Amino acid sequence: MQPFNTLTAIAIPLTWPDVNTDDIFPATGVNSSTMDPSALTDRTQMGRNAFAGYRYRSDGSPNPNFIMNQRPYVDGEVLIAGRNFGCGSSREMAVWALAQIGVRCIIAPSFGDIFHGNAIANGMLPVVLAPDEVETLALLACNEPLDRLTVNLEAQTISTLHGMRFGFSIGAYHRHMLLNGLDEIAATLERMSSITAFETAYHQERSWILEKNR
Structure with a gap:
C-alpha cells in the first residue's frame, strides 16, 4: 500500500450525519443505469459506484448538484464528513470505492467502528475531530474551495492556508501501519x-x- 505521511489536498465538505456503507457503495436497489454491475466484483472499478445514488441521475448522467461532481471538489482527496460516517454493514467495498475516486483521508466527528478499521487496513486515514472543528473545516472548504488542507500524520496535525491547526489522536499501531504502507x-x-x-x-x-x- 501507499504510505501515508503528509497529504496536501482539496477537501470535500459532505457533512450529512449517519452516512452508511450502502450510501457510499450501493449494492442493491439502485437504478441499473447508475449501477455498473461489473464494479461489484472488480475492485479497480468500484469508484464508479461510489455514492452512485447521489452522483448520478435516474438516466445515468452525472448529477451536477452533488458536490463530488463539482469542481474543484471532483479532485478532492480529503473528505470532511458528518458524525457516524460509514455506519451500517461491514461492506469493505465502501472503502475501496472511496479510494478509487481518490479519497485518502476522511475527517469526521465519529465513524462506524468497522468502517474505521477497514479504512486503516486499506491505507486510508480516518481522523476524528470535535464537531465544531469539523464544522470549521467544512465551512472553509465551502467558502474557499481551492484552499488545500495539509494532513500530517507524522505530526498528527491538520493545518489550513489561513494558519489554523488542529491536532488529532491515532493509536500507535495504526499510525505505524499507515506511515509505512502496511496492511x-x-x-x-x-x-x-x-x-x-x-x-x-x-x-x-x-x-x-x-x-x-x-
Whole structure:
C-alpha cells in the first residue's frame, strides 16, 4: 500500500450525519443505469459506484448538484464528513470505492467502528475531530474551495492556508501501519521474530501440553 505521511489536498465538505456503507457503495436497489454491475466484483472499478445514488441521475448522467461532481471538489482527496460516517454493514467495498475516486483521508466527528478499521487496513486515514472543528473545516472548504488542507500524520496535525491547526489522536499501531504502507498481514510479518520467540518459549515452558497431545 501507499504510505501515508503528509497529504496536501482539496477537501470535500459532505457533512450529512449517519452516512452508511450502502450510501457510499450501493449494492442493491439502485437504478441499473447508475449501477455498473461489473464494479461489484472488480475492485479497480468500484469508484464508479461510489455514492452512485447521489452522483448520478435516474438516466445515468452525472448529477451536477452533488458536490463530488463539482469542481474543484471532483479532485478532492480529503473528505470532511458528518458524525457516524460509514455506519451500517461491514461492506469493505465502501472503502475501496472511496479510494478509487481518490479519497485518502476522511475527517469526521465519529465513524462506524468497522468502517474505521477497514479504512486503516486499506491505507486510508480516518481522523476524528470535535464537531465544531469539523464544522470549521467544512465551512472553509465551502467558502474557499481551492484552499488545500495539509494532513500530517507524522505530526498528527491538520493545518489550513489561513494558519489554523488542529491536532488529532491515532493509536500507535495504526499510525505505524499507515506511515509505512502496511496492511495487517505485512504488519504481522514485521513481528515474526517476536512471534517465533514467543512460540519457542511457550513450547519450552509448557512442553507437557505437547507431550500429552502426541
